[in-house]
Amino acid sequence: MALLDGFGRKIDYLRLSVTDRCNFRCVYCMPVHGVEFVPRDELLTFDELERIARVLIELGIEKIRITGGEPTVRKDLLELVRRIGSLPLQSFSMTTNGYAFSETVKEFFDAGLHRVNISLDTLKPQRFKDMARFDGFHRVYRSIWRSMEVGLDPVKINMVVMKGINDDEIFDFVELARKNPLHVRFIEYMPSSHSYGNRFQDDRILTTDRLKALVAERYSLIPSDPKITAGPAKMHTIEGFKGAIGFIDPYADHFCSTCNRIRLTSLGKLKWCLFSNEGLDLKGFLRSGNSDEHLRNWILEKILTDKPAHHPLGISDMISVNTVFSQVGG
Ligand code: SAM
Ligand code: SF4
Numbered sequence: 001m002a003l004l005d006g007f008g009r010k011i012d013y014l015r016l017s018v019t020d021r022c023n024f025r026c027v028y029c030m031p032v033h034g035v036e037f038v039p040r041d042e043l044l045t046f047d048e049l050e051r052i053a054r055v056l057i058e059l060g061i062e063k064i065r066i067t068g069g070e071p072t073v074r075k076d077l078l079e080l081v082r083r084i085g086s087l088p089l090q091s092f093s094m095t096t097n098g099y100a101f102s103e104t105v106k107e108f109f110d111a112g113l114h115r116v117n118i119s120l121d122t123l124k125p126q127r128f129k130d131m132a133r134f135d136g137f138h139r140v141y142r143s144i145w146r147s148m149e150v151g152l153d154p155v156k157i158n159m160v161v162m163k164g165i166n167d168d169e170i171f172d173f174v175e176l177a178r179k180n181p182l183h184v185r186f187i188e189y190m191p192s193s194h195s196y197g198n199r200f201q202d203d204r205i206l207t208t209d210r211l212k213a214l215v216a217e218r219y220s221l222i223p224s225d226p227k228i229t230a231g232p233a234k235m236h237t238i239e240g241f242k243g244a245i246g247f248i249d250p251y252a253d254h255f256c257s258t259c260n261r262i263r264l265t266s267l268g269k270l271k272w273c274l275f276s277n278e279g280l281d282l283k284g285f286l287r288s289g290n291s292d293e294h295l296r297n298w299i300l301e302k303i304l305t306d307k308p309a310h311h312p313l314g315i316s317d318m319i320s321v322n323t324v325f326s327q328v329g330g
Helices: 046-059 077-085 101-110 125-132 137-150 167-179 199-204 208-218 253-257 282-287 292-306 315-320
Strands: 013-017 063-067 091-096 115-119 155-161 182-188 221-223 234-238 244-248 261-264 269-271
Touching: 013 046, 046 077, 046 261, 046 282, 046 292, 063 077, 077 091, 077 101, 091 101, 101 115, 101 137, 115 137, 125 137, 137 155, 155 167, 167 182, 167 208, 167 234, 167 244, 182 208, 208 221, 208 244, 269 282, 282 292
Parallel strands: 013 063, 013 261, 063 091, 091 115, 115 155, 155 182, 182 244
Antiparallel strands: 221 234, 234 244, 261 269
16 A cells, blocks of 8 residues: 655654663764653654554555664664565664664664664764764764675765855765775755854855766766655766765755655654654554554545645755654654
8 A cells, every 4th residue: 555645755764762871973964962852752662663664664664764863872772673674674773873873783683673774974084973962983884884884775874064164074975886886875954043053154065966966076976766766965976986985965856746754753743744743643642541543534634635735945044953862863
């Protein structure tokens, strides 16, 4: 069965945020003193997460990505990966900061995880410490190679590019994809009221157009077939490269017009859009004793009316958005 929204878009992808907690406090994601974490009993339990995943799969979800906060800080994450990994999915992936990932990567793979996105914004250990406000470069780097070794495919690197902070490393990241089958994806920095940048620091933004033009000055980028590289990244190959390069522009129209995703926040709200402030309170609905059938019908009804055609934002609107990336999962 296909799950369609009110604009006829097929919704087949769920981002499942399993915690709002994180060991890092990346400059673009969290304020310097961190955010107040919600009490643990407000997080969805594994039973609830599995139940919601099951119902959404029955409705048409084919791909699930576990994210956070940092998913690996959730206690017994492997147990959840086993549960979700046993469901009928076309694709099961995780987005992680990679700090604790290499320790359990083999078990995750054996439990059914197919692919991984590891966030890495710099190849310089001291700069890493400054950007993540945590000393973790070598462990994250090891996770990338271990992920390839155990067979996760593809292994994607997410680099948030910030002008004057790490934009001098763009070509070093491009080069990572020359000899390795890595997908290196450059993400345009999104200022939000919770990140280090805000309206007054928009000068940290290096637009995707500008970034792509810079890369194209040195490399011949060959756009990949968008059908193969479905998702927000516009992927490109480069002759002689084993890996690929992608650009993620959160503001671009293509992002919304082909949006196939919904998000479950760590607090159990089903969000139709990364930038929605509201969401459907699935946790409250489940904890009030509603059946799976009621849940199915409620989601079906709401997805038709509530998933917006476009996110409402221009760059200058960002400050008003209460998006906490560590709660919504980026
Ligand atoms: N902790 C995990 C990680 O860092 O990969 C998963 C959650 S994190 C919120 C998901 C993604 O959102 C990461 O790739 C991160 O780089 C990205 N992200 C967070 N804040 C961002 C921002 N202000 N602009 C662009 N991307 C951001
Ligand atoms: Fe944590 Fe990921 Fe946010 Fe960095 S981007 S602070 S690792 S949730």
